[in-house]
Amino acid sequence: MSTASEKFLHANDLSARQKYRLMTSVIVPRPIGWLSTRSADGVDNLAPFSYFGAFSSEPMIVGVGIGRRGDEPKDSLVNIRETGVFCTNMVTERHVEAMNRTAGDYPATTSEFEAAGIAPEQAAVVDASYVADCPVVMECRLFKEVGLGGTTSLVLGEIVAIRLNEGIADLMDNDFVDTSSLKPVGRLWAGYYAFADDLFRIDRPKIDRDTGEEL
Secondary structure, eight states, X not given: OOOTTOXXXXXXXXXXXXXXXXXXXXXXXXXXXXXXXXXXXXXXXXXXXXXXXXXXXXXXXXEEEEOEETTEEOHHHHHHHHHSEEEEEOOBGGGHHHHHHTTSOOOTTSOHHHXXXXXXXXXXXXXXXXXXXXXXXXXXXXXXXXEOSSXXXXXXXXXXXXEEOHHHHHTOBTTBOOHHHHOBEEEOSTTOEEEOOSOOOOXXXXXXXXTOOBO
8 A cells, every 4th residue: 555655556557658667767777788789681780778687697698678669679689580699788988979879770771880980890709790999798699588478578698708808807806897997887767877986885794594693
């Protein structure tokens, strides 16, 4: 039961637009799935996705929710189905404008790399291009596609290789990448984004599993 100071919403009472707006404005910030793919005809595609995240480290799995464009699957999903591979380019502060340009609704025959003036490079393991100056690139093979019952498919990709540029690699310590050097960008809602420029640390409590007391 809701009180006068809160609003309680049933999912079945919400329109598709309301669900999208609520999800994207309360589950924040989110990493951006900037996926580069290649069509069977050899056209390189580059597009950002709002629903993206890490799902597992063993195996290394990332997931991206890809919706439809009208009644048709988006070019990224078509390409992944055809080739079984893609690259995920981590969006950083210097890539915000370029990333936004690739969000345009271009024809399937147009490469967003060319349309947005972004230099591509050939991936080492998978048959796809990646953003040449991106500090972190994950080369992925399709692990599984899961239909979510509506207009969205969850694409799970297994990371088969990770490319770290020299500046990021030099800052690695115990296999962690220094986030302040990476300068990632988080997705919020509509045209809003967030910089990860106010970091803090909280150590996890150590609990004795037999007694439940903190060590």
